[in-house]
Amino acid sequence: MGGEFKDECGVFGLSLKDRSDYMVRHMFLGLFSLQHRGQESCGISYETDDGIEVVKSRGLVSGDFLENLPKNVSSKIAVGHVRYATCGASNLINAQPLIFKSNKGDVAIAHNGNLPNSERLKRDLLLKGAIFQTTSDSEILIHLMSMLPGSDFETSLIDSLKTLEGAYAMLVMSNDKLIAFRDPQGFRPLSYGFINEGVVFSSETAALTIIGAHDITTVKPGELIVCSNGAIIKKIDLSGGQKPAQCVFELIYFARPDSVVFDEAVYQFRLRVGRKLAQNRHKDTDLVIPVPDSGNVSALGFSRESGIPFDLSLMRNHYTGRTFIKPGQQLREDSVKMKLNPVATEIRGKTLSIIDDSLVRGTTSKKIVKMLREAGAKEVHVYLASPEIIGSCYYGINTPTTDELISAQNKPVEIAKIIGADSVTFLSVADLKECLTDSNAFCYACFNREYPTTIDELSCKGCF
Ligand code: SF4
Incomplete structure (x- = not known):
């Protein structure tokens, strides 16, 4: 996530x-x-x-x-x-x-x-x-x-x-x-x-x-x-x-929702994505909960479209920087707990639709689902505001190698089992394109491996 x-x-x-x-x-x-x-x-x-x-x-x-x-x-x-x-x-x-x-x-x-x-x-x-x-x-x-x-x-x-x-x-x-x-x-x-x-x-x-x-x-x-x-x-x-070939991930994740990026208002885009996800929902759960902050606006769109109440019972601690967490430290293991905490009183016994921006390795989402279940959630359905990431990025985004990308190796039903969720649903590439004003102006290479430039074998392997 x-x-x-x-x-x-x-x-x-x-x-x-x-x-x-x-x-x-x-x-x-x-x-x-x-x-x-x-x-x-x-x-x-x-x-x-x-x-x-x-x-x-x-x-x-x-x-x-x-x-x-x-x-x-x-x-x-x-x-x-x-x-x-x-x-x-x-x-x-x-x-x-x-x-x-x-x-x-x-x-x-x-x-x-x-x-x-x-x-x-x-x-x-x-x-x-x-x-x-x-x-x-x-x-x-x-x-x-x-x-x-x-x-x-x-x-x-x-x-x-x-x-x-x-x-x-x-x-x-x-x-x-x-x-x-x-x-x-x-x-x-x-x-x-x-x-x-x-x-x-x-x-x-x-x-x-x-x-x-x-x-x-x-x-x-x-x-x-x-x-x-x-x-x-x-x-x-x-x-x-x-x-x-503008990076569509700027709209999905990187940019602030109060920005206009590539002539697209990020907030409006994320609302539309949330609505699309809701149109493909498995069931009407008790609550719609974002993984803050990047899932917030899409969850709001999901809630408005589905009529399911929007809830903020996954709380983010905004004081966790990442610079002091060194690779290999035990703290890294605890970093999800340091950053996110469920409000048990609100989710106990409830069915949940959890909205996040994307799924990369799946390690964070596994921890979040576990946390929600331990707090008493009855069902956890995970929705991603982006398609399945199956390719690395060569254009300035630090994604892992393909063999570390959970969607490059597994179908959604298998991913649900791996992360412990009742279901996992991705935005389709077609639906993503429908949320954009000019879908021809974007790069989708991490979703379809159709890279818009030739990739130089010599270059910067350390990035990928
Ligand atoms: S490969 Fe993905 S992350 Fe990289 S520029 Fe293209 S859309 Fe953005």
Whole structure:
């Protein structure tokens, strides 16, 4: 279930008309609003008279990072990042933004996504003499830029993008420009809006509305936007007519329900999914209960469609971070109990429809079903707000290998037995598509293994 799916990353950046100490406040609020997309590290880079400065910390935006933020600094361009390591080791050197002093001037980069051809590109660059500072695939772009002739930052960036494949929503800054772009298929989201002082970009619109941005819109797949002095000075279409393949899991799980992602309101989408699931329900149970938080809105849709009362008797403790739980620790075993607890008085003797976003390995759902039965539930019917996950993701989502995916190995009836549920029901791919405004614009590869790019055997096996 949701807890088994790892987060990815979030980017946030701005270009202001004038240098302002608002920069730090906006960057903090923006990254704080994207915290759900990555909790391992965070950082901002910003322009100064002495070049680009960077502040990075491990952990949460409200942790050491807040303490380390510069005081009394005025700047007009900044980019920021919250990170979950989908590629490259989880240490501070790989924390973003990455900054470089290059023959194109100071450059900082914040990247959400994954480059399936990264290992091949890196091998070629090493042969040409590149010296890598990090193990992050995002650094490849800087080396591609620096190896091109000429000193123009913008031209070298655009030319380098022709070599990249895969998923990238990126913010790249020099001392006087902010450039935002999505890969031609638009796997990862990126939006922008306007504030009095300039232009703001974010992985999700929730971070834009929180700082009061207006006229919010999506950076289109393959679109590149150049900003300077708080204004958009150029937009270029680099899509090459490729078919979009936006990650449908952003809508199912990653994005906040108060965001609009890929021009789709996440809350509305999840309500529709819940209604679809209810139309395929096995029986009318006593209660509909979400696995919080990612199952909340779909459970509400399920309840509205079925007329079965919505109930919150699976409680989430919001104070459980994951950074302090080290692999192999006993605490990891207890992590589900630390995070979720049933309200026995409400579920004892009842039949339940449990709504969650997805099923990955099945280990978390097994623990949840056991917990509910121990609390006295009479029947537990599990509904998933996504189809069966049968393939790994190569585009920035840290899914396990196929042999660890419970749906790649088992039918729903077998899965019900494994996790101890009375039944398990998945959303069908057809029903998922019906819940989308433009179903042709999405990637469904983890449900049907039809990958929208070629997958490079050399690349980044550690991610999968
Ligand atoms: S394979 Fe799945 S998780 Fe990865 S981009 Fe496609 S839809 Fe998203």
